[in-house]
Amino acid sequence: NAGVTQTPKFQVLKTGQSMTLQCAQDMNHNSMYWYRQDPGMGLRLIYYSASEGTTDKGEVPNGYNVSRLNKREFSLRLESAAPSQTSVYFCASSPLRASSYEQYFGPGTRLTVT
Amino acid sequence: AQSVTQLGSHVSVSEGALVLLRCNYSSSVPPYLFWYVQYPNQGLQLLLKYTTGATLVKGINGFEAEFKKSETSFHLTKPSAHMSDAAEYFCAVSGYGNKLVFGAGTILRVKS
Numbered sequence A: 001n002a003g004v005t006q007t008p009k010f011q012v013l014k015t016g017q018s019m020t021l022q023c024a025q026d027m028n029h030n031s032m033y034w035y036r037q038d039p040g041m042g043l044r045l046i047y048y049s050a051s052e053g054t055t056d057k058g059e060v061p062n063g064y065n066v067s068r069l070n071k072r073e074f075s076l077r078l079e080s081a082a083p084s085q086t087s088v089y090f091c092a093s094s095p096l097r098a099s100s101y102e103q104y105f106g107p108g109t110r111l112t113v114t
Numbered sequence B: 001a002q003s004v005t006q007l008g009s010h011v012s013v014s015e016g017a018l019v020l021l022r023c024n025y026s027s028s029v030p031p032y033l034f035w036y037v038q039y040p041n042q043g044l045q046l047l048l049k050y051t052t053g054a055t056l057v058k059g060i061n062g063f064e065a066e067f068k069k070s071e072t073s074f075h076l077t078k079p080s081a082h083m084s085d086a087a088e089y090f091c092a093v094s095g096y097g098n099k100l101v102f103g104a105g106t107i108l109r110v111k112s
Helices: none
Strands: A004-007 A010-013 A019-025 A031-037 A043-049 A064-068 A074-078 A087-094 A109-113 B003-007 B010-014 B019-026 B033-038 B044-050 B056-058 B064-068 B073-078 B087-094 B100-102 B106-111
Touching: A004 A087, A010 A019, A019 A031, A019 A087, A019 A109, A031 A064, A031 A074, A043 A064, A043 A074, A043 B100, A074 A087, B003 B087, B003 B100, B010 B019, B019 B033, B019 B087, B019 B106, B033 B064, B033 B073, B044 B056, B044 B064, B044 B073, B073 B087
Parallel strands: A010 A109, B010 B106
Antiparallel strands: A004 A019, A019 A074, A031 A043, A031 A087, A064 A074, A087 A109, B003 B019, B019 B073, B033 B044, B033 B087, B056 B064, B064 B073, B087 B100, B087 B106
16 A cells, blocks of 8 residues: 555745645545645644545635545645745545544645745 | 644753653543654654553554643653654644644654
8 A cells, every 4th residue: 555645746836836736545544634834833734625525624725725536536736826835735644433533644745936 | 622732842862861752732522642753854654642541552663652631741752762763743632523733843853
């Protein structure tokens, strides 16, 4: 099993450009999440999908959109990138079994917006 | 609402010394608690978790944590630090809607 995979690993954008970050998991998990990580701020939830067909906003959704394409895939789109979106982005998934809320993380996408 | 406070953004210990990383949480419901580790340029890896039952939880790489409800704490310990333990550690508490709320992280430095 590959676990959670993310593409690309690195990306540089100019202000105003758009891009989509891809995430896939092969663990048959129901829930998927997108976080951003900034120094000294831990991980902040951007959007999540509790199950296929549903998405909800997290703590910092402004400037982002998501698509839960199927049970395996959950993409994050930046429509018009801004320097404030320079960050490391992590995708995670969770089985959502009773007493098992742990999340499994991908390796991250390092995004720089100039 | 749930929240997590990690005391100390940076902790430095000598190799072989005790590691103690502090985590306090706030939760309006019985919490599930987690510690994750992040090595440089990698994703987060689960170290251990507390859901129900035994309050002393053992994890990977010799780490353990004790859930203390009266103190709302879930501190992470390891009796003897190794150079390979140098990483950033995150405490997290389960929130509503199957979400996790993370602390700001503690960077552990191990001196030889």
